[in-house]
Amino acid sequence: MEIITDIASLRARLQDEASIALVPTMGNLHAGHLSLVRIAQQHAGCTVVSIFVNRLQFAPHEDYDRYPRTQENDCRLLEENGVDIVFIPGEKTLFPVPQEFQLLLPPVADTLEGACRPGFFRGVTTVVLKLFNIVQPQVAIFGEKDYQQLQVIRRMVTQLNLPVEIIAGQTIRAEDGLALSSRNNYLDNIQRQKASELARNLKKIGESIASGERNFSHLEWSAIERLNMQGWKVDYISVRQQCMLLPATACDSDLVILGAAWLDKIRLIDNFPLILS
Template identity: 80%
Template sequence: MEIITDIAPLRARLRHEASVAFVPTMGNLHAGHLSLVRIAQKHASCSVVSIFVNRLQFAPHEDFDRYPRTWSDDCRLLEEQGADIVFMPDEKTLYPVPQEFQLLLPPVADTLEGACRPGFFRGVTTVVLKLFNIVQPHVAVFGEKDYQQLQVVHRMVDQLNLPVEIIAGETVRDEDGLALSSRNNYLDATQRQEAGELAHHLKQIRDSIASGERDFPLLEQLVAEKLSKRGWVVDYVAVRQQHTLLPVAASDSSLVILGAAWLNQTRLIDNFLLTLP
């Protein structure tokens, strides 16, 4: 495995690769990230994983400074997984001057996560587009846990005619259903015991819809109330159409149930997909 920290050496290394699959990460890797690497390895002869904590997608009050940085452990895990290249740029490499050029995003980026974290998707799309231009992958793999992010990246690739195939990796979960996330490290033992309730309650919505319930606002409200009573601070619980993330119409059969909520000082997100007959 090679560790590369600058753009020119990475481009030189990749110039003659027949196919490149790319997994962008912010590090602090866990089994969910490694599952994305395994998917990438199946789709190209060379796998590239980036590790970069992107300041642009954090608001001033958010956790950029305390976001877990475990680069040595990350590289060890990636080497054990058989990744070919780890790209670990610093901020001066990706942002040598203030990043004045950014994308004008579609309305979907202002809903759900975008409404709770203004500017988040602008920061995400900026760094992803820069990384795509640097790595020039044939395939890029993103996790379904960050479902809205996945859809925004899909739209960016489609509408800007980027020559990258986006592949989604299924959410990897702990035994109690909690979606693996780097921010789970913030949870103490008591909070960790409670954290699986977000997934549990979103699954309840999925199961209710599968059983024929169609009052989506009521289902959203009931789960938000249940979580609030358990001490969570709920940002949103929402049933949406999978590809547009718009409210569900009568003709829609591909649904996603999404939720984001705070457990003490830790913000957790999750989702479940459902396809109706």
């Protein structure tokens, strides 16, 4: 496995590769990331994993400075899992000058996560577009756990005619249903015991819909009230169309239930896709 930190060296290394798959990450890797690596290895001869904590997607009051950075362990895991190249650029490498050029995003980027974290998707798409330009992969792998991010990136690729196939990896969960996330490291033992309540409530909505319930607003508010009573502070719980992420109607069959909530000072997100027959 090669560790590369500058753009020129990475481009030189990749210039003769027939097929490249990219897995963009912010590090602090877990089993969910490694599942994306395995998908990448099935779709290309050379697998590149990038590790970069992207300042642009953090608001000033968010956790950029304390976001877990575990580079040594990350590289060990990636080498054990057969990754060909790890790209670890410094901030000056990706942003040699202030980043004045950014994308004008569609309205979906201002809903849900975008409404709670203004500018988040602008920061994400800016860095992802940079990585696509630097690595020039044929395939890029993103996790369904960040469902809205996945859909925004898919739209960016389609509308900018980028020659990259976006492949989604399923959310990997702990035994109690908690979606694996780097921010789970913030949870203490008591919080960890409660953390799966978000997933259970989203799943409960899905079960009700699968049983025939179509009053989505009632299901959403019931889940919000349950979580609030359990000590959470809910940002949103919403039943949406999978592709366009518009509010779901009774006629829709491809749905996703998305949620974000605070457990003390720790913010968790999750989702459950649901396809009705």
